[in-house]
Amino acid sequence: MIKILMVCGAGLGSSFAMEMAVESVVKEIGLDASLDHTDISSASGVQADIVIAANNFEDQVKRYGMNSHLIFLNNLIDKKEIKEKLVPVLEENNYI
Amino acid sequence: MGLIEFTTKNVELQVDAKDWEEAVRKSVSILEKNNHVNTEYVEHIIQNIDEYGPYILIHPGLAIPHSRPENGVNRIGFSLLTLSTPVYFSGSDNSVEVLISFSAVDNRNHLEIIKMIVDIVEHGLIEKLPDVHSIHELNELMEEVTFSE
Numbered sequence: 001m002i003k004i005l006m007v008c009g010a011g012l013g014s015s016f017a018m019e020m021a022v023e024s025v026v027k028e029i030g031l032d033a034s035l036d037h038t039d040i041s042s043a044s045g046v047q048a049d050i051v052i053a054a055n056n057f058e059d060q061v062k063r064y065g066m067n068s069h070l071i072f073l074n075n076l077i078d079k080k081e082i083k084e085k086l087v088p089v090l091e092e093n094n095y096i
Numbered sequence: 097m098g099l100i101e102f103t104t105k106n107v108e109l110q111v112d113a114k115d116w117e118e119a120v121r122k123s124v125s126i127l128e129k130n131n132h133v134n135t136e137y138v139e140h141i142i143q144n145i146d147e148y149g150p151y152i153l154i155h156p157g158l159a160i161p162h163s164r165p166e167n168g169v170n171r172i173g174f175s176l177l178t179l180s181t182p183v184y185f186s187g188s189d190n191s192v193e194v195l196i197s198f199s200a201v202d203n204r205n206h207l208e209i210i211k212m213i214v215d216i217v218e219h220g221l222i223e224k225l226p227d228v229h230s231i232h233e234l235n236e237l238m239e240e241v242t243f244s245e
Binding site for chain 1: 144148149150151152154155156160162163164165187198200202203204206207210211213214217218
């Protein structure tokens with residue numbers, strides 16, 4: 001099962017809210033995925049196929065050199081933006 | 097939904113704040129007053145914003161001041177504060193008029209609060225909340241939101 005990890009600074013606010021929005025999108029497109037959220041300093045120790053974070057964490061997330069597909073969002077709980085950015089990544093990697 | 101209640105204890109409407117810091121301080125002081133957090137909590141939030149940017153902005157018009165459990169949390173809680181005049185955070189072009197501060201004891205047990213925030217945003221209430229003048233009006237507006245199970 002594909003694992004999607006939401007990442008933010010504290011690991012319990014923005015990332016948790018993102019997880020909920022992503023959960024709705026994932027349900028809508030009928031994808032069986034395992035979702036979780038964490039803070040940026042713990043993120044590098046977690047294995048995930050896709051990592052989703054806010055734009056302002058782009059540099060930090062990239063610095064951790066995570067071996068995952070990375071998606072960055074302007075509006076963290078905007079399902080439209082999530083879908084627009086997530087679906088191409090899923091398609092390219094044959095998850096859907 | 098025992099946790100999600102809007103009362104005079106956790107809500108302040110149409111509050112004046114001269115800048116983002118005062119807005120955050122006033123919002124988090126409601127959590128302090130209700131003994132959800134101690135006085136350290138807000139200092140961590142302000143310091144984190146100074147250091148990492150406005151990580152508490154998750155949607156235009158809304159800020160969700162929060163920090164880690166070890167930074168002064170006593171128990172799970174939230175507060176809702178609206179501003180009479182919007183404030184701006186450096187690093188963002190969006191003005192903020194609604195602040196929902198919360199405290200968490202771990203990464204997951206405040207699920208209901210995060211769901212409430214997402215539901216409020218998805219029902220388009222962030223744009224409506226600044227015009228609310230009483231708790232009664234607020235609760236009428238919130239009736240539109242069927243908080244997720």
